[in-house]
Amino acid sequence: xxxxxxxxxxxxxxxxxxxxxxxxxxxxxxxxxxxxxxxxxxxxxxxxxxxxxxxxxxxxxxxxxxxxxxxxxxxxxxxxxxxxxxxxxxxxxxxxxxxxxxxxxxxxxxxxxxxxxxxxxxxxxxxxxxxxxxxxxxxxxxxxxxxxxxxxxxxxxxxxxxxxxxxxxxxxxxxxxxxxxxxxxxxxxxxxxxxxxxxxxxxxxxxxxxxxxxxxxxxxxxxxxxxxxxxxxxxxxxxxxxxxxxxxxxxxxxxxxxxxxxxxxxxxxxxxxxx
Amino acid sequence: xxxxxxxxxxxxxxxxxxxxxxxxxxxxxxxxxxxxxxxxxxxxxxxxxxxxxxxxxxxxxxxxxxxxxxxxxxxxxxxxxxxxxxxxxxxxxxxxxxxxxxxxxxxxxxxxxxxxxxxxxxxxxxxxxxxxxxxxxxxxxxxxxxxxxxxxxxxxxxxxxxxxxxxxxxxxxxxxxxxxxxxxxxxxxxxxxxxxxxxxxxxxxxxxxxxxxxxxxxxxxxxxxxxxxxxxxxxxxxxxxxxxxxxxxxxxxxxxxxxxxxxxxxxxxxxxxxxxxxxxxxxxxxxxxxxxxxxxxxxxxxxxxxxxxxxxxxxxxxx
Numbered sequence: 001x002x003x004x005x006x007x008x009x010x011x012x013x014x015x016x017x018x019x020x021x022x023x024x025x026x027x028x029x030x031x032x033x034x035x036x037x038x039x040x041x042x043x044x045x046x047x048x049x050x051x052x053x054x055x056x057x058x059x060x061x062x063x064x065x066x067x068x069x070x071x072x073x074x075x076x077x078x079x080x081x082x083x084x085x086x087x088x089x090x091x092x093x094x095x096x097x098x099x100x101x102x103x104x105x106x107x108x109x110x111x112x113x114x115x116x117x118x119x120x121x122x123x124x125x126x127x128x129x130x131x132x133x134x135x136x137x138x139x140x141x142x143x144x145x146x147x148x149x150x151x152x153x154x155x156x157x158x159x160x161x162x163x164x165x166x167x168x169x170x171x172x173x174x175x176x177x178x179x180x181x182x183x184x185x186x187x188x189x190x191x192x193x194x195x196x197x198x199x200x201x202x203x204x205x206x207x208x209x210x211x212x213x214x215x216x217x218x219x220x221x222x223x224x225x226x227x228x229x230x231x232x233x234x235x236x237x238x239x240x241x242x243x244x245x246x247x248x249x250x251x252x253x254x255x256x257x258x259x260x261x262x263x264x265x266x267x268x269x270x271x272x273x274x275x
Numbered sequence: 276x277x278x279x280x281x282x283x284x285x286x287x288x289x290x291x292x293x294x295x296x297x298x299x300x301x302x303x304x305x306x307x308x309x310x311x312x313x314x315x316x317x318x319x320x321x322x323x324x325x326x327x328x329x330x331x332x333x334x335x336x337x338x339x340x341x342x343x344x345x346x347x348x349x350x351x352x353x354x355x356x357x358x359x360x361x362x363x364x365x366x367x368x369x370x371x372x373x374x375x376x377x378x379x380x381x382x383x384x385x386x387x388x389x390x391x392x393x394x395x396x397x398x399x400x401x402x403x404x405x406x407x408x409x410x411x412x413x414x415x416x417x418x419x420x421x422x423x424x425x426x427x428x429x430x431x432x433x434x435x436x437x438x439x440x441x442x443x444x445x446x447x448x449x450x451x452x453x454x455x456x457x458x459x460x461x462x463x464x465x466x467x468x469x470x471x472x473x474x475x476x477x478x479x480x481x482x483x484x485x486x487x488x489x490x491x492x493x494x495x496x497x498x499x500x501x502x503x504x505x506x507x508x509x510x511x512x513x514x515x516x517x518x519x520x521x522x523x524x525x526x527x528x529x530x531x532x533x534x535x536x537x538x539x540x541x542x543x544x545x546x547x548x549x550x551x552x553x554x555x556x557x558x559x560x561x562x563x564x565x566x567x568x569x570x571x572x573x574x575x576x577x578x579x580x581x582x583x584x585x586x587x588x589x590x591x592x593x594x
Contacts, residue, residue, distance in 0.1 A: 008499070009400060016395050019388075020409045023470060026424045027412065029435065033427075042433065088323065091316040101310035107317060114324050116580045120528055120549050121573040122331035124338065124556050124566050128347040129331065148323035178312055207417030209531040210549075214557060225419040229535050232423045239427050246420050253415035261411060268414075268472060269479040 089152030159193030200267035345560035378526035389473030413471030418531030480514030
C-alpha cells in the first residue's frame with residue numbers, strides 16, 4: 001500500500017497531531033483549569049477555556065495547604081539526595097574505572113546485583129529501621145536511604161572509561177596521585193555525565209511517592225507529591241483548587257524537562273543503548 | 276612543565292641507579308596504598324547499600340518466618356506458615372492475577388504507543404522537533420500528579436471523558452467504580468504517564484540505526500510500513516527488549532495510581548501486589564506476612580531479570 005507522497009505526509013501529520021492531543025490534553029486541561037473560576041469548573045457541559053485570567057484558585061490553594069513548605073521540603077530532599085549520589089557514585093565509579101585492587105570483580109558483581117533488588121521488597125525493614133532511629137518525619141529519614149545508587153556508579157564509570165587512556169598515563173608520569181587526578185582531571189572532564197546523573201536523580205526523588213507516604217505524618221514534613229494527593233482526599237467540590245496544586249507541583253519538573261532534556265535523555269538511554 | 280623537569284637526566288651527584296631505586300620504592304608505596312584508596316572510595320556506597328538494601332533484604336527474609344506485633348517486634352516463629360497461608364489465600368492469588376493483567380495491558384500497550392510515536396516523530400518531515408518535545412513532556416509527570424489529573428478526567432458526572440462519550444451518543448461509564456472498567460482506566464492512565472520514557476528510549480534507538488538502512492530499503496521499493504516492520508524493527512529489537520523488561524518490572528512495582536484512584540477497589544479489582552504488601556504491613560500492621568509477600572515479589576522480579584540476562588544474548592538481533 002503505497003500512497004502518493006503528499007497524502008502520506010498529511011496522514012503522518014494527522015496521526016502525530018492525534019497522539020500529541022492524547023499526550024498534551026490532560027496537561028492542558030490542568031493548566032487551563034487553574035485560571036477558571038469555581039463556577040466555570042462545575043459547569044456542564046464542561047468549559048474548555050477559562051474566560052479570564054482568574055487567580056483565585058492559586059490563592060486558595062496557597063491558603064489551604066502549605067504548598068510553599070511542601071515545595072521547600074521536596075527541593076531540600078531532592079537536592080540533598082542528588083548531591084549525595086553525585087559524591088558516592090563519582091567516588092565508587094573512580095575506584096572501578098581507574099584503580100586496580102583485589103576483589104574488584106566481586107564488588108562489581110555486588111553493585112550490579114543491588115540493581116535487581118526492587119525497593120518495595122526492602123521497604124518494611126527500612127521503615128522499621130528508620131522508626132527505631134526515631135527518624136520518622138525527619139529529613140534524614142527521607143534522604144539517607146537513597147544516597148547511593150548502583151545506577152549512578154555504572155553511568156559515571158561508563159563516562160570515566162571513555163576518557164582517553166593517555167591522559168591517565170601522562171598524569172601518572174607526572175607523579176599525579178589518584179586524589180589529584182580524580183579531583184583535577186576526571187571530575188571536570190566528566191561534567192556532562194555528572195549533569196546527567198544530577199537531573200535524573202533530582203527528578204526521580206522529586207517524584208517519589210511511596211517512601212514519603214510511609215514515613216511522613218505531619219503537614220510540615222510532607223513532600224509535594226504527598227501534599228498534592230492529600231488535596232484530592234479531602235472533600236473538595238472545587239477542582240480548580242486541586243488542579244492548581246497539581247500545576248504548582250508540575251511546574252518545577254516541567255521546567256527541568258525544558259532545561260535539562262538533553263541530560264535526561266542521556267541518563268534514560270544509558271541502559272538501553274549499549275553500555 | 277612539570278614533566279620536563281622530571282624527565283631531565285638526574286644530576287651527576289646522585290648515581291642514576293639509586294635515583295631509580297628511590298622512584299621504584301615510591302611507586303611500590305603508592306601501589307600498596309592503591310587497594311586502601313579503592314576501598315575508601317567504595318566505602319560510602321558499600322555502607323549505604325549494606326544498611327538500606329542488603330541488610331533489609333535479609334531482614335525481610337527473616338521477618339517472613341515470624342509473626343509480629345503492631346510495633347514490628349517479633350511475636351512468634353511460624354516457619355513457612357506465612358507462605359503456606361499466602362498460597363492458599365484467594366486474595367493473594369487475586370492480587371497476583373490483577374498484577375499480571377495490569378502488566379499485560381500496560382506493557383504491550385505502552386510499547387505499541389511508543390513505537391508509533393517514535394517512528395512517526397523520527398521521520399524527516401518539517402516541524403518534528405515540536406512533536407518530539409510534546410512526546411517528551413510526560414517525563415515530568417509523577418504518579419501522584421498524573422493520578423490526580425486523571426481522577427478529574429474520570430469523574431462520573433463532570434469529567435471530560437463522560438462528556439465526550441455523551442457528545443458521541445454513548446452512555447456514561449463509571450471509570451473507577453465499575454469493576455469491569457477500573458483496571459483498564461488505571462492502565463490507560465499508566466500508559467499515558469510512562470509514554471515519555473518509552474518514547475525517548477525508542478527514539479534514541481531509532482536514531483542509532485544508520486541512515487543507509489532506510490535508503491537501501493527505499494531502493495528496494497518497500498513501503499514505509501513494510502520497511503519499518505521488516506527492517507527497522509529487527510534492528511531495534513535490543514531496545515524493545517530492554518524496554519519490555521524495564522516496563523514489566525515497573526508494572527510489578529505499581530502502587531501510587533491505585534492508592535490515589537481506587538484504593539485497590541472496587542472489590543479488589545485493582546489491588547496489585549505492592550498495594551497488598553502496603554495494606555498488610557502499614558494498614559493491618561502484619562509485618563511478618565507483609566514481608567512474605569515482599570519476598571514473593573522479589574522472586575518474581577528476580578525471575579524477570581534473569582530472563583533478561585539469559586535471553587538478551589540469544590534471541591535479540593544486535594547490529
